[in-house]
Amino acid sequence: MDKLPESLLLEILSRLDNSADVARCRVASKAFNNIFPDLRSIKLLCSRKWCKNSSSMTSICFKKVFVDLISKLRVVESVCIRLQEAVDVDPADKDFAKEWLPMVSQTLKSLSLSGLPFPRLSQLNILPLISKYCHNLAELNLRSAWLSVYNLNPMPMLTSLTLSYTILQDQHLNQFNKCFPNLHVLKLEGVTGLKEPKIHLLNLQTCHWYDNNQLSLTLITPNLITLRIECLCYTAIHVEAPMLSHFHLILNTLKHAGFLLSEFPTTKTVETFILDSRSKAPGDARYSKLTLGKVFRVFPNVSSLRINSGAWSELDGWEILDGRIGLKTICAYLKLFDPSLTFSYVARGLDRCVGLSEVSLLIHRGVDGTQYKSFMFKCMARWPGLKWRWGIWGEDMEDFWITNAIDI
Secondary structure, eight states: OTTSOHHHHHHHHHTOSOHHHHHHHHHHOHHHHHHGGGOOEEEEEEOHHHHHHTTOSSHHHHHHHHHHHHHHOSOOOEEEEEEOSOOSOOTTOHHHHHHHHHHHTTTOOEEEEEOOOTTSOBOSOOHHHHHHHOTTOOEEEEESBEEEOTTOOOOTTOOEEEEESOEEEOTTOHHHHHHOTTOSEEEEESOBSOSSOEEEOTTOOEEEEEOOOOSEEEEEOTTOOEEEEEESSOOEEEEEOTTOOEEEEEESOGGGHHHHHHTSOOOTTOOEEEEEEOOOSOOOGGGOSOBHHHHHHHSTTOOEEEEOHHHHTTOBOGGGGTTOTTOOEEEEEEOOSSHHHHHHHHHHHHTTOTTOOEEEEEEETTSOHHHHHHHHHHHHHHOTTSEEEEEEEETTEEEEEESSGGGO
16 A cells, blocks of 8 residues: 555545545555545544444544544645434534634635434524634535524625525525625525525526425526526515526426416526426326416527426426427426327427427336337337437436437
8 A cells, every 4th residue: 555656545535435434544554644634625424333433422532533634634625524313413513613613714615514304403503603714615515504694794705505404594585695695506405484585696607496485486696597496385486587598497296387487577598498296196287287388488498398207297288389490309207107198198299399309208217128119119210300319217216328229
């Protein structure tokens, strides 16, 4: 090990997913110990197994190891602390944070603190400490914490913020907008404590709003390009985003979609539209409140349309695609409950898309291979002029694209 180049030793340490393993490598190898101070990131994952292996079931060992690691690094640019299960450690402990945050205040660019999900969220508001010490922080990720932005120092260097399953004391996001004026990326996932929130950020380019159980949301974002909205209830969404080009909409059922889209002004800049429903059972388009007619009235210049599996059987109104030269690509996730019915449904759309050039179809991994191939060859024979892409999808797997029918 001592004969390996220092650059390779540093690369090995930097690829370890848990800094606890880095600490063990330091003990096992003098070469690793010598090169360790050149690391620029700490990622400590805390679990019962980790504590047991460290001969302690308390937070003392965890904090000692963390402070020892961070104090020996020459430059610290990234810190991640994540709890993997119930242990006696709180990443948002202010006394703990006061011990190490000043050490990295000048160089820290990325900070991620992830506690346990509700109801065991941290009751300590760590945001003021972060704003006090981390003047050059660019990326912040906080999960399962109680937060308040009142009396918070503005953080103009912060460009990416993710808050997950937190309580945020700023009902309308007025102080929030003032404290984080230069955000480019904002993700609010399961945030409670809000009431008629308004996101008014002039530099925001990407926004992800997930399941925050709000009856209304206002977005005033002149530079927003990508918007992803996931909601379970009826939500009135007002959007002023003249640069928006990518819109991803995920609903509990498409019965809510018609109401939601009615709040949108006609947006001619959207080129990519992705539609999904969390509904797992086969639906009936007759009961849907959403048709493609409504989609294209709101987003008339969509050139790329993706329909995920839950939305497929609920969506109606393929006739609106008549003569749509602008629509170039369609991607759909299918389950093939009834292959003949699914094929006729696909035909209703593809026969009307005169400008279409590429179709991507992903079939659920539970479909028999013979049935998959039959459906695939039938589609390719019906529309030989289209460019076809085929794949397999599943609820707990990444999409797998097929290059050869034999792979099915």
